[in-house]
Amino acid sequence: MGRALELAKIAASADEVPVGAVLVRGTEVLAEAHNRTVADADATSHAELLTIRSASMVQGDWRLLDTTLYVTLEPCAMCAGAIVLSRIPRVVYAASDPKAGMA
Template sequence: MVLALQQARMAATRGEVPVGAVLLDAQGSVLAQAGNRVEELQDPSAHAEMLVMREAVRQRQGRRLADCTLVVSLEPCPMCAAAMAHFRVGRLVFGAYDPKGGAVEHGPRLPYRAEALHRPDIVGGVREQEAGDLLKTFFQTLRAGGRSDPA
């Protein structure tokens, strides 16, 4: 989670929503790490989770990540939760819960649906306060005019 939070902090310095992700192989080695790049790339799918899953399958030359752990600073959104199922990510570890936009423990709870393609092992709330504080500070600054909202 330390690396995911570092990526989240770096994303915030670039004006991105501070979410970071790391993908680990079965031995715990880092396959990929990234922070959100939605604004930089002008790509609404450039969430940290999507970036690390794409990079890992590119490196491994295979589309399955069943032996991998995705570590992300925020509960994944519907897009990322659905992608995790398609990539067959074996384990998800996340920091802050996201009652408004999350899709793992909130909203559609995609991994728990009967029609889910795949159900990873899930651990939530790891360094939850730290991850949540990053987001809270970012959005407080944004609302106070700290940077313009391109949306």
């Protein structure tokens, strides 16, 4: 979670919504990202989706089995759907999002 928080700070310094995400399998970091919706001019450039896309490309498989996603804010509906579809079995988030969170 520490690295996810660092990534959220990077996002905040770039005037993005301060969300960071890190996907791990055991002790191996598969991918990490922070929100880039402003930089990419893309409403889907959430930290979770960017992390999922990157990890899938790195391992050559969309199934992210036996992984844990650490994210600084409770995932929204879009990200929650991607988490389920990519078969990530465990999500740990630092802060609840009563407005848009889907936990």
